[in-house]
Amino acid sequence: MLVDSHCHLDYLQKDGDLEEVVARARRAGVTRMVTICTKLSEFEQVKAIAARYDDVACSVGVHPHEAGAEGVATPEPLIERAQDPLVVGIGETGLDYFYEHSPRAAQALSFRAHIQAARSTGLPLIVHARDADDDTVALLREEHAENGPFPGVIHCFTAGPGLARAALELGLYISLAGIVTFKKAEELRRTVAEVPLDRLLVETDSPYLAPTPNRGKRNEPAFVVHTAAKLAEIKGVSADELAAVTSENFFRLFDKVERPAAA
Template sequence: MSETPFLVDSHCHLDFPDFAEELDEVVARAGRAGIGTMLTICTHVTRFQQVRALAHRFDAVWCSVGIHPHEAGREPATDAARLIELADDPKVVGFGETGLEYFYEHSPRADQQRAFRAHIQAARETGLPLIIHSRDADADMAAILREEAGQGAFPGLVHCFSSGPELAETALELGLYLSFSGIVTFPKAEALREVAKTVPPERILVETDAPYLAPVPKRGKRNEPAFTVHTATRLAEVLGMEVADLAAQTTENFFTLFGKVQRPSP
């Protein structure tokens, strides 16, 4: 493995308790695996200060501010103005994760949609990317994205993409990126791999969603940013690309979308 950073983990949760006892080593392992930049994602606005502090602790780590749809009915109601205020920090580079989660539905759908629209407004007003979570909500997600785009464009990505071709098409039409996680390596994810083949390479990112969704051959273990390599390797196979070319493309895509992030030194 090259010692030169050549991949970005565009979505992980380094503030989660799973990493508390060895966070320094987790970040160091990522660097040794060639992961030069990590974006750790906020899920609770009430924990944002800890997320931001973690990003400031490591040069290679950046962060977002936002409320996961699971928490939309439990976290304090947070409008776009407050999100924008919290993003006024050099290490805060996006809004989310936010969106719609209808599989578990831990928060009422109305609360999820309200929070989602507030995050979209913040992204529209600042130009910072929106980090979208969508599960079992394709129809409502597409409808809200189209409606909001009609009020003005906003940058963003659908993270951990696992939906069907219709949502992929909608997202791409609206200028959004799609990020693929370890799910794309799972044996039963052939339908997702077929969707991935339809996405222009210049609109693809890779991620771990660590500590969840460890890719093959690490499935069953706690996921971590170093494992981004395995997802990138499998995705390159699916797309008929060399791994180095996919790494270069997805890395460039990340820095194009997340323009506030500083590129690591060679």
Template sequence: MLVDSHCHLDFPDYAEDLDATVERARAAGVVRMVTICTHLSRFDQVRRIAERYDDVLCTLGVHPHNAGEELAEATEERLVALSRHPKVIGLGETGLDYFYDRSPREAQQESFRRHIRACLETGLPLIVHTRDADEDTMRIIREEASGSALKGLLHCFSSGRQLAEQAVEFGLYLSLSGIVTFKKSEDLRGIVADVPLDRILVETDAPFLAPLPFRGKRNEPSYVAHTAAVVAAVKGVDAGELARRTTDNFFRLFDRAVPPPALAA
């Protein structure tokens, strides 16, 4: 059993074959998929997809690319209110992206802080996107959550060793995408080898970043099995052990998510 902790099933890439995409994931042993909100204005579409399938959950949040345009609407109070929906298991993705800088950095930082505060109020985990912003990401997390029990993960982790160590020390998880399978990702695999297995999740970030051997094609939740196989090899465990451990990690972090009966037993 595997969990795809981060995908985007509301994206138009799946408009024609969403049912088949979900079925392929089930056939590959994926017991839960988390479809991630990137625009507050699209939350209704994200929520409806989660309501459509028993094994699909969702989040609520504003991607840093969209922070500037949605900052006025994405208040802490609104995040808290909308997050009460039972299918919402986390807040994000939020964070900082200084690589593209598609929103002003001040807006990204303020949006990030609001999501953290909403997480602390609701007890929901935080889903963090960070690119070329390692120092500010951890600084803001520490400033907002100092002395508090903030839960969360760094999604699609591909940053350096220092951020990995700081995140794990803080109590965060690292979620690994298809990037870990790429030939050029030797440094990342070296970092993953040293990250405690009880702090690792796997994801697709579908439709992006398809793992080998599908690189360059549309990604989908069933492909998380290929990422998990590489992570298992890096960690020196078999695929079944990796699946069990990362799935246990997921339900420990996202404690609003209900495990399938086989795991609950």
């Protein structure tokens, strides 16, 4: 059993083969998928996909790329939508200084509102961090110290040990996507080797970042098996143990998601 803790099925839907995508994921042993919201204006479309499949849940949030146009200044719009039974997480949110499609101040304001929503609802915060490690750590620590803890995960983790240590200290989880399989990702693998197994998740972030051996292709939830296999190798455990542990970690963090019935 595997879980794809972060994918974008609404993007895959545009290719017209979502039924086949979900079917392939199921055949690969993926029992749950969380499709991630990046714009409030598209939340209903994301939620409709989750409603269509009993093994798919969704989040509500505004990606840092969209924070300038659609960022939230207060948590209420997120909290309201998070009451829906299909919503199991808050985000994705965070800071992205690589592209800077939105002003940094707008990203930070929206990020803080998402943290407040996660704290209020108890749903996990789904954090995007790219080329913004120091500011991400500072903001997370400040919110934690001043306003209290909140559950969450650094998704598609590609940063160094500083962000990893800070996330773990704050009680957050770390999720790995296909980049960990790339030939040039040795530094990332060294960082991941130091992360406790009980704090790791796996994801695809599909349709992006397809893992080796599918690099360069459109990514999809079925491909999470390759990321999981690499992670098992890094941690020195069997593929079955890695799948069991990361799935258990997922259900512990995303505790609004119903577990599959026992076989």
